[in-house]
Amino acid sequence: MKQFWAFVKIEFYHIFRDKRTMLILLGMPVIQIVLFGFAISTELKNSRVGVLDPVSDRTTRRIVERLDENRYFDVVCYLHDPQEIEDAFRQGKVDVVVQFSPDFENNLYHTGNAGLQLVVDATDPNTATMAANYAQGVMATALQEEGQAQVAIQTHLLFNPQMKSAYNFVPGVMGLILMLICAMMTAVSIVREKETGTMEVLLVSPIRSVFIILAKAVPYLVLSGINLTTILLLSVYVLHVPVAGSLLLLAFLSFLLIAVALALGLFVSCLVDNQVAAMLISGMVLMMPVMLLSGMIFPTESMPVVLLWLSDIIPAKWYILAVKKVMIEGLGLVAVWKEIIILSVMAVALIVLSLVKFKDRLE
Amino acid sequence: MKPLVTIHDVSKSYGKVQALQHVSLEVMPGEIFGIIGPDGSGKTSLFRMLTTLLYPDEGAITVNGFDTVKDYKAIRRCVGYMPGRFSLYPDLSVEENLEFFATLFGTTVQENYRLIEAIYKQIEPFKKRKAGKLSGGMKQKLALSCALIHKPVVLFLDEPTTGVDPVSRKEFWEMLRRLKQEGITMLVSTPYLDEIKSCDRMAFLYQGELKGIDTPAVMLERFADILCPPGLQREEAVLQQEYAIEVKDLVKRFGDFTAVDHISFSVRKGEIFGFLGANGAGKTTAMRMLCGLSYPTEGTGTVAGFDINTQQEEIKKHIGYMSQKFSLYDDLKVWENIRLFAGIYGLDETVIRERTEEVLKELGLEKERDTLVRSLPLGWKQRLAFSVATFHRPEIVFLDEPTGGVDPKTRRQFWELIYRAADRGITVFVTTHYMDEAEFCGRVSIMVDGCIRVLGTPEELKRTFGEKDMDGVFHRLAREATRKSD
Numbered sequence: 001m002k003q004f005w006a007f008v009k010i011e012f013y014h015i016f017r018d019k020r021t022m023l024i025l026l027g028m029p030v031i032q033i034v035l036f037g038f039a040i041s042t043e044l045k046n047s048r049v050g051v052l053d054p055v056s057d058r059t060t061r062r063i064v065e066r067l068d069e070n071r072y073f074d075v076v077c078y079l080h081d082p083q084e085i086e087d088a089f090r091q092g093k094v095d096v097v098v099q100f101s102p103d104f105e106n107n108l109y110h111t112g113n114a115g116l117q118l119v120v121d122a123t124d125p126n127t128a129t130m131a132a133n134y135a136q137g138v139m140a141t142a143l144q145e146e147g148q149a150q151v152a153i154q155t156h157l158l159f160n161p162q163m164k165s166a167y168n169f170v171p172g173v174m175g176l177i178l179m180l181i182c183a184m185m186t187a188v189s190i191v192r193e194k195e196t197g198t199m200e201v202l203l204v205s206p207i208r209s210v211f212i213i214l215a216k217a218v219p220y221l222v223l224s225g226i227n228l229t230t231i232l233l234l235s236v237y238v239l240h241v242p243v244a245g246s247l248l249l250l251a252f253l254s255f256l257l258i259a260v261a262l263a264l265g266l267f268v269s270c271l272v273d274n275q276v277a278a279m280l281i282s283g284m285v286l287m288m289p290v291m292l293l294s295g296m297i298f299p300t301e302s303m304p305v306v307l308l309w310l311s312d313i314i315p316a317k318w319y320i321l322a323v324k325k326v327m328i329e330g331l332g333l334v335a336v337w338k339e340i341i342i343l344s345v346m347a348v349a350l351i352v353l354s355l356v357k358f359k360d361r362l363e
Numbered sequence: 364m365k366p367l368v369t370i371h372d373v374s375k376s377y378g379k380v381q382a383l384q385h386v387s388l389e390v391m392p393g394e395i396f397g398i399i400g401p402d403g404s405g406k407t408s409l410f411r412m413l414t415t416l417l418y419p420d421e422g423a424i425t426v427n428g429f430d431t432v433k434d435y436k437a438i439r440r441c442v443g444y445m446p447g448r449f450s451l452y453p454d455l456s457v458e459e460n461l462e463f464f465a466t467l468f469g470t471t472v473q474e475n476y477r478l479i480e481a482i483y484k485q486i487e488p489f490k491k492r493k494a495g496k497l498s499g500g501m502k503q504k505l506a507l508s509c510a511l512i513h514k515p516v517v518l519f520l521d522e523p524t525t526g527v528d529p530v531s532r533k534e535f536w537e538m539l540r541r542l543k544q545e546g547i548t549m550l551v552s553t554p555y556l557d558e559i560k561s562c563d564r565m566a567f568l569y570q571g572e573l574k575g576i577d578t579p580a581v582m583l584e585r586f587a588d589i590l591c592p593p594g595l596q597r598e599e600a601v602l603q604q605e606y607a608i609e610v611k612d613l614v615k616r617f618g619d620f621t622a623v624d625h626i627s628f629s630v631r632k633g634e635i636f637g638f639l640g641a642n643g644a645g646k647t648t649a650m651r652m653l654c655g656l657s658y659p660t661e662g663t664g665t666v667a668g669f670d671i672n673t674q675q676e677e678i679k680k681h682i683g684y685m686s687q688k689f690s691l692y693d694d695l696k697v698w699e700n701i702r703l704f705a706g707i708y709g710l711d712e713t714v715i716r717e718r719t720e721e722v723l724k725e726l727g728l729e730k731e732r733d734t735l736v737r738s739l740p741l742g743w744k745q746r747l748a749f750s751v752a753t754f755h756r757p758e759i760v761f762l763d764e765p766t767g768g769v770d771p772k773t774r775r776q777f778w779e780l781i782y783r784a785a786d787r788g789i790t791v792f793v794t795t796h797y798m799d800e801a802e803f804c805g806r807v808s809i810m811v812d813g814c815i816r817v818l819g820t821p822e823e824l825k826r827t828f829g830e831k832d833m834d835g836v837f838h839r840l841a842r843e844a845t846r847k848s849d
Contacts, residue, residue, distance in 0.1 A: 205468055
């Protein structure tokens with residue numbers, strides 16, 4: 001046992017004495033949260049609206065006013081000819097154009113075939129869909145106020161009425177950070193011993209290899225805990241994403257993912273023997289799928305079926321799903337039992353696999 | 364008396380590569396048993412099998428009565444092991460390293476302090492320093508202390524003195540002799556002949572085969588053609604009057620540390636100049652200034668007729684450079700390496716083709732033209748690297764420890780190549796840790812603490828100091844050094 005703690009101690013020394021690594025480890029969650037929260041936001045902000053209203057009447061003015069009042073839309077110009085629409089987009093003056101049919105008010109109240117067209121710049125499909133949906137919502141409300149509810153299409157957005165992206169990426173960043181710190185750092189720290197030649201001496205000593213592995217895991221477990229706390233504090237107080245469900249359940253879920261990640265890191269360390277390779281493998285094989293396939297950035301529902309199968313074997317996907325349920329929707333244990341079982345099975349399987357693979361010899 | 368270590372008919376291969384073939388030997392308790400052999404002769408594989416890290420493909424090994432396959436846990440409790448690289452944690456201090464290894468073996472530093480006292484006392488003044496910041500010699504002493512801290516019955520040392528300067532090597536062997544008196548059995552591998560002479564018995568490994576086991580005296584005679592080839596004879600070359608290198612009062616300071624302290628010397632065209640000095644004496648720093656890689660803090664000089672302060676780019680065009688650390692691309696074929704370096708120096712296509720044939724013929728590598736450099740023996744690589752460095756017919760070639768890790772015979776072949784280049788009028792500026800090679804030089808200088816302490820022909824120096832070989836001269840001077848760092 002004394003050997004074990006001596007090991008944990010030097011592992012902490014390794015981390016604390018490498019200032020750059022420590023800064024990256026502790027600063028990364030902050031930077032990611034800030035980046036995703038403010039810079040890489042997929043939210044609508046100040047979409048510029050052009051209006052083409054051939055016969056300006058009370059109803060159309062009312063709808064346009066409503067749009068302008070909304071903080072996500074700014075009416076920037078009025079167009080006079082359908083031909084101008086394309087030019088306005090080409091010159092980058094507008095993001096959305098609202099086009100009313102001639103004699104809108106009259107048709108609305110009498111003939112019932114009033115037309116309203118929404119033209120959206122779809123170069124960025126995500127933003128376009130969001131802008132369209134939200135503009136529709138705003139205008140529908142305006143029409144409703146005019147007592148014309150039966151004409152309007154009703155759109156209702158659940159949980160995230162402004163489609164705030166923070167609700168989606170906070171669980172994503174949590175999954176990403178835990179995966180990165182635990183898997184990559186465990187792999188790197190074991191491989192480093194191989195590189196310095198100390199692994200040979202450790203193996204030719206009476207210490208049991210399971211102790212070596214556990215001692216490597218402890219410091220990163222602690223660091224992950226710190227990171228998890230940082231992320232949650234930032235998301236609650238800076239991004240205003242509340243933790244709706246049980247903190248304890250959230251911690252338990254995170255612990256499961258950490259176990260999976262540690263085992264994965266250990267597994268990687270058995271395969272390679274230099275730090276660069278360990279970084280690359282953890283980066284490419286573990287990180288990219290987490291970013292792209294776990295549903296953190298792109299919704300898994302819209303993936304081709306093959307990628308969907310692939311995404312099923314990514315632990316972070318299940319973690320992110322579960323965290324969304326607990327943290328955002330405030331659901332309890334009953335709602336996430338499936339994810340818990342999947343993560344537990346993965347953790348046990350990987351730990352067994354990597355313990356078997358970790359040899360107390362060099363071959 | 365029963366042998367402490369027995370190796371019985373052991374073979375080991377990695378895929379197609381046969382590392383060891385039918386090796387058998389026994390080590391008696393209390394013995395210092397040496398294993399000599401060039402790089403790639405299977406020494407490390409043997410050590411890894413002895414320390415239970417690898418399984419033998421065939422045969423059996425016992426250490427202290429335990430089988431390395433079945434009872435490996437018992438062996439791991441009673442052996443000390445120093446692998447080829449210094450197996451220390453560079454970010455832990457001297458003290459922390461020692462304490463960690465003591466705890467690892469379930470003991471404390473105090474318990475066996477007496478055993479390591481003589482060794483550890485030399486590094487104790489630096490006990491708060493990080494192991495990564497120590498010089499090669501001090502790292503080695505720390506690694507030895509760490510391997511001894513649990514009082515092992517047998518100590519396995521795999522090339523413990525590689526990358527360590529001659530003075531530290533001597534001190535290291537004195538420590539091993541003291542440990543022998545403590546009753547510790549040792550198995551040591553080394554590429555150095557002077558070290559193997561200190562062993563009680565030795566084995567000679569060559570290309571995975573055990574060529575023989577006996578006392579060093581007998582072995583050195585039996586394998587004289589490989590281990591002690593006859594000296595090189597060279598007619599005194601007629602030197603030209605012009606100087607290839609001329610420097611005056613060259614100084615290089617890093618902050619308040621003076622790495623090179625007012626050195627002045629000149630080398631004639633066509634001369635073979637040996638530039639010697641212990642690690643940390645300032646050789647590399649001086650050489651970098653001569654090659655145009657760094658500016659001198661003070662002083663003047665010319666290399667190949669160009670000013671080292673102002674014409675560095677011109678110098679680079681007129682010199683060749685080869686070092687042990689970087690010379691060829693392993694993943695390129697032989698001809699691709701030649702083509703690449705020739706291209707870097709802007710040689711003409713037809714010239715390259717002609718000279719490539721010449722070089723391959725001279726080296727006897729015609730058949731290996733399309734071989735990846737990776738799969739060539741180290742000695743061949745070194746000769747190829749030399750030919751590549753002189754391919755563009757430079758006026759001077761700088762060689763930084765060009766012959767590390769090969770047997771004496773192969774080193775001799777390398778020097779034949781140097782002589783041929785010198786005969787063609789190329790000036791050779793060479794650093795080496797092998798003192799027998801120093802004897803091959805026209806003139807040598809020995810640096811101590813940043814200054815050139817002596818300069819002259821090997822004959823002159825030996826006469827001045829009344830020593831019978833350059834090794835003696837070198838040690839006498841190197842012991843004067845007060846500076847200890849890499």
